[in-house]
Amino acid sequence: MNVTIESSGNLMIAYLIGELDHHSAAEIRDKIDNAISFKKPNHLILDFKNISFMDSSGIGLVMGRFRLM
Numbered sequence: 001m002n003v004t005i006e007s008s009g010n011l012m013i014a015y016l017i018g019e020l021d022h023h024s025a026a027e028i029r030d031k032i033d034n035a036i037s038f039k040k041p042n043h044l045i046l047d048f049k050n051i052s053f054m055d056s057s058g059i060g061l062v063m064g065r066f067r068l069m
Contacts, residue, residue: 003028005035010042017050025057032065044069 001024002017014032018024036044044065048054 001028003031005032007035007039007041011045012036012039012041012043013045013047015047015050019053020051020058020061021053021055022057025061029061029064032061033068036065036068041069 001019001021004015004017006013006015012035014035016028020028032044046062046065051058
């Protein structure tokens, strides 16, 4: 699993690549949370177009970032 984060003004985009499962969700969550706390964006876009597999941990990742924002 790989994540690339771009930020411009009040917008942050996290590009997720590969498989998002129980084993990778914690690392991705930490990377996104650290970027959010550093940049403090008003909007977060999670780009899933390059995700080949996602289990329920991916839903938890989305819901947690929603609450954080």
